[in-house]
Amino acid sequence: MEENNNENNNTVNPEEILKETTETINEVKDQVKGSFKKEELKNSAKETTNFIVGMFKNPIEELKSISEDKTNKNFKYAVILAIVWIVAVVILKIYYSSLSWNVLKYVLPLIKSAIAPILSILVLSLTIFTLNKNKDKSLVTIMSVVTAAKLPIVIASVVSLLRLISARVTTVTSPFASLCTVISTILVYFGAKFVLGEKDDKSYIKKFVIIESIYYIAYILIGLLEIYI
Numbered sequence: 001m002e003e004n005n006n007e008n009n010n011t012v013n014p015e016e017i018l019k020e021t022t023e024t025i026n027e028v029k030d031q032v033k034g035s036f037k038k039e040e041l042k043n044s045a046k047e048t049t050n051f052i053v054g055m056f057k058n059p060i061e062e063l064k065s066i067s068e069d070k071t072n073k074n075f076k077y078a079v080i081l082a083i084v085w086i087v088a089v090v091i092l093k094i095y096y097s098s099l100s101w102n103v104l105k106y107v108l109p110l111i112k113s114a115i116a117p118i119l120s121i122l123v124l125s126l127t128i129f130t131l132n133k134n135k136d137k138s139l140v141t142i143m144s145v146v147t148a149a150k151l152p153i154v155i156a157s158v159v160s161l162l163r164l165i166s167a168r169v170t171t172v173t174s175p176f177a178s179l180c181t182v183i184s185t186i187l188v189y190f191g192a193k194f195v196l197g198e199k200d201d202k203s204y205i206k207k208f209v210i211i212e213s214i215y216y217i218a219y220i221l222i223g224l225l226e227i228y229i
Helices: 002-010 014-035 041-057 059-068 074-096 103-131 139-149 151-164 167-196 201-223
Strands: none
Touching: 041 059, 041 074, 059 139, 059 167, 074 103, 074 139, 074 151, 103 139, 103 167, 103 201, 139 151, 139 167, 151 167, 167 201
């Protein structure tokens, strides 16, 4: 009986994932509308800055705090970070794109660039959500954790805008981006660990390998569409 219960807990329920994804999309809409109201912009910027400072001071504890928060207050900051990431990526793509009379040929790559950060967060979040046996964390909470863990990559994307000034800065921005990717992977490791409620690193490392494997399989498949997450 116990084995059957464990199997039921581990079963992926497409309806549950669809429900969580729909609720998350609605939550994103609400957060974007609320955070970017004229009267809220100043507060949103200040709160997000404090959130980033907290991640710099003690990223591990901050990720733990986000994973345990049931009010989803951190999702607001996650949405703002994701928007900053998307804007930085799209600006750089526009800079390197050649103007074309073919609107589809010009706009489609920009759309793909904008979608990439969203898919990067979503693929990781859905993977962790699926592996969470207890189902005690909402997709919104998990996405908040994953986006916070992606902060170094967001920073690297913003720093990459220095290429607009001079192409030579790539000698600095490229290694910096690689370093940020490594740091982000480490943060994802701890963030997922807190979400899944894992205590022992020896047993958790297998799950993290599965998470990263699924992510890179998705990376390859989505890459076939020329969307690079």
